[in-house]
Amino acid sequence: MxxxxxxSPLSPLVQAAPALPAAVLFFIGPGAAIVERSGIPFVVxxxxxxxxxxxxxxxxxxxxxxxxxxxxxxxxxxRLDSGLIQRSARRLQLSRLQSVDxxxxxxxxxxxxxxxxxxxxxxxxxxxxLRYLTRADADALxxxxxxxxxxxxSDDAPQSQALAQVPAGRxxxxxxxxxxTAGLLLATILLLxxxxxxxxxxxxxxxxxxxxxxILSVVTEFLANYDFRVARTREGLRIQRGLLSTxxxxxxxxxxxxxxxxxxxxxxxxxxVRVTVTIAGVQGDEVRPDVLIPVAPRxxxxxxxxxxxxxxxxxxxxxxSAPSRARWRAPLTWRSLACAITPQVIATRSGRMTLRTxxxxxxxxxxxxxxxxxxxxxxGLATVHADVAPGPVDVAGRHLAEEDVAALAPREVDxxxxxxxxx
Amino acid sequence: xxxxxxxxxxPVAGWIPVSPRLATARRVTLVLVYVLVIAGxxxxxxxxxxxxxxxxxxxxxxxxxxxxxxxxxxxxRSFGYAEREGDLLVVxxxxxxxxxxxPYGRMQMVDLRAGPIDRWLGISTVQLHTAAATTDAAIPGxxxxxxxxLRDRLAARGEERTAGL
Numbered sequence: 001m002x003x004x005x006x007x008s009p010l011s012p013l014v015q016a017a018p019a020l021p022a023a024v025l026f027f028i029g030p031g032a033a034i035v036e037r038s039g040i041p042f043v044v045x046x047x048x049x050x051x052x053x054x055x056x057x058x059x060x061x062x063x064x065x066x067x068x069x070x071x072x073x074x075x076x077x078x079r080l081d082s083g084l085i086q087r088s089a090r091r092l093q094l095s096r097l098q099s100v101d102x103x104x105x106x107x108x109x110x111x112x113x114x115x116x117x118x119x120x121x122x123x124x125x126x127x128x129x130l131r132y133l134t135r136a137d138a139d140a141l142x143x144x145x146x147x148x149x150x151x152x153x154s155d156d157a158p159q160s161q162a163l164a165q166v167p168a169g170r171x172x173x174x175x176x177x178x179x180x181t182a183g184l185l186l187a188t189i190l191l192l193x194x195x196x197x198x199x200x201x202x203x204x205x206x207x208x209x210x211x212x213x214x215i216l217s218v219v220t221e222f223l224a225n226y227d228f229r230v231a232r233t234r235e236g237l238r239i240q241r242g243l244l245s246t247x248x249x250x251x252x253x254x255x256x257x258x259x260x261x262x263x264x265x266x267x268x269x270x271x272x273v274r275v276t277v278t279i280a281g282v283q284g285d286e287v288r289p290d291v292l293i294p295v296a297p298r299x300x301x302x303x304x305x306x307x308x309x310x311x312x313x314x315x316x317x318x319x320x321s322a323p324s325r326a327r328w329r330a331p332l333t334w335r336s337l338a339c340a341i342t343p344q345v346i347a348t349r350s351g352r353m354t355l356r357t358x359x360x361x362x363x364x365x366x367x368x369x370x371x372x373x374x375x376x377x378x379x380g381l382a383t384v385h386a387d388v389a390p391g392p393v394d395v396a397g398r399h400l401a402e403e404d405v406a407a408l409a410p411r412e413v414d415x416x417x418x419x420x421x422x423x
Numbered sequence: 424x425x426x427x428x429x430x431x432x433x434p435v436a437g438w439i440p441v442s443p444r445l446a447t448a449r450r451v452t453l454v455l456v457y458v459l460v461i462a463g464x465x466x467x468x469x470x471x472x473x474x475x476x477x478x479x480x481x482x483x484x485x486x487x488x489x490x491x492x493x494x495x496x497x498x499x500r501s502f503g504y505a506e507r508e509g510d511l512l513v514v515x516x517x518x519x520x521x522x523x524x525x526p527y528g529r530m531q532m533v534d535l536r537a538g539p540i541d542r543w544l545g546i547s548t549v550q551l552h553t554a555a556a557t558t559d560a561a562i563p564g565x566x567x568x569x570x571x572x573l574r575d576r577l578a579a580r581g582e583e584r585t586a587g588l
Contacts, residue, residue: 366529366554366558367525369523369524370520371521372521382430387558388555406430413510417510420526
């Protein structure tokens with residue numbers, strides 16, 4: 001099917017690059033003593049030291065690169081042999097493929113390289129990351145893997161239909177107008193005004209915190225979500241994003257466990273929302289997408305939502321709201337608190353400044369939990385939780401009337417059973 | 424569960440309580456913690472602080488001890504579980520009440536565990552795991568034979584329900 005081959009010969013250079021600053025640091029310590037004795041300029045010493053250190057790391061990485069080969073065998077498994085002294089032979093069953101992703105980290109991108117991540121269903125040893133291939137090789141490998149996994153299907157080119165994309169201006173505006181960010185920036189401006197009026201340095205330390213944190217988060221998220229595109233492919237929704245390092249990831253619809261539609265106060269004027277998702281199965285993966293769309297007009301976001309959660313009309317959920325006595329427990333948010341159960345999903349609503357609607361299909365809910373704190377009990381309130389896989393979405397109908405919860409919880413349990421029977 | 428106003432209403436068959444030995448186990452832990460608290464008091468007594476401080480410390484520690492001793496009993500009595508046809512119910516808590524419903528089909532793993540004090544007193548904990556980390560379904564204070572039976576029953580039911588997938 002494919003001859004064993006190595007990753008790109010430039011890989012060791014990229015893999016050793018993070019060692020450069022470490023090498024510089026290492027030579028600064030002993031270096032200071034040598035400078036005093038020999039009179040060699042410090043800069044020269046640091047550069048030479050860094051280069052020697054880098055060369056050592058490159059050599060080690062090169063040996064590992066030389067001993068690492070991958071191929072697709074005749075059984076249709078992806079194989080990876082590696083290890084300098086201790087050899088390891090790994091094998092992924094491509095028939096259980098979950099995703100093939102091409103990611104371009106910043107350093108690799110400078111060398112024109114990308115990494116390929118192949119993931120199959122199952123726990124434990126279920127992922128191989130190939131560092132690094134040229135773009136063309138990566139595309140060819142991806143094509144070959146997809147071809148192997150659907151040998152029985154005759155379609156050739158993978159169709160992909162663009163569904164949405166986020167313009168840079170809207171992304172930046174959206175990030176700046178998130179409730180916490182906007183609040184902190186406003187506080188910073190006020191602090192600056194007060195500080196300049198009082199002509200004292202008192203507020204400046206605070207300004208660094210109140211101004212620095214939101215700016216840092218805006219910049220990070222802007223870089224990560226720049227040029228955000230969503231497309232429909234045969235494997236699911238394909239998400240591509242990123243400025244310094246581009247990420248590409250497919251969300252198979254059957255792995256979406258819960259979604260959340262978030263609308264911060266300052267976005268509502270434009271009718272923007274953000275949609276986050278909980279994807280089950282992949283833990284501790286830095287490219288795991290938890291954002292389906294970072295900022296988009298509501299209609300567009302709901303169309304995307306329909307791709308992963310069909311048969312759900314978000315605007316017609318039969319919400320049961322919290323009673324007005326819930327104001328004593330949640331004075332700010334009680335008006336929005338609500339829970340709805342339809343034949344397909346359980347949905348909850350919460351928040352005041354930032355409104356959140358969280359939805360989970362019954363088939364994905366793992367357990368139902370009812371909790372009641374002392375203050376809730378005092379006012380005849382209770383909270384019903386639908387436990388879903390770990391992720392950004394929390395499905396909890398908070399501070400509802402206890403009699404409503406007493407009816408909602410068993411109903412959800414019934415729906416879960418029914419969803420299970422439907423398969 | 425019927426749809427009466429009480430969200431924590433017991434199932435038809437009622438709650439099965441856990442062993443009162445759980446209270447003993449937790450009180451033993453409390454006493455062990457108080458060995459440290461008393462040691463702290465001794466250290467305090469050796470420093471040249473006003474006696475008043477020592478009195479305040481002793482009174483606060485004693486009050487906390489009595490209150491915790493009492494609340495442990497109530498907390499242990501608040502635990503209950505029920506095996507229904509399709510799911511397991513666990514109820515617990517006094518200040519914050521909790522009820523968890525786990526359908527057998529959603530169980531991924533059933534754990535049986537017992538710490539050193541638990542083993543000494545002859546009790547163990549059965550814990551259910553689902554794909555959700557927030558599923559909080561642990562039944563402590565079971566007699567070892569009951570716990571093993573419960574675990575086997577749950578595991579068998581879990582397999583039964585997931586077999587068709």
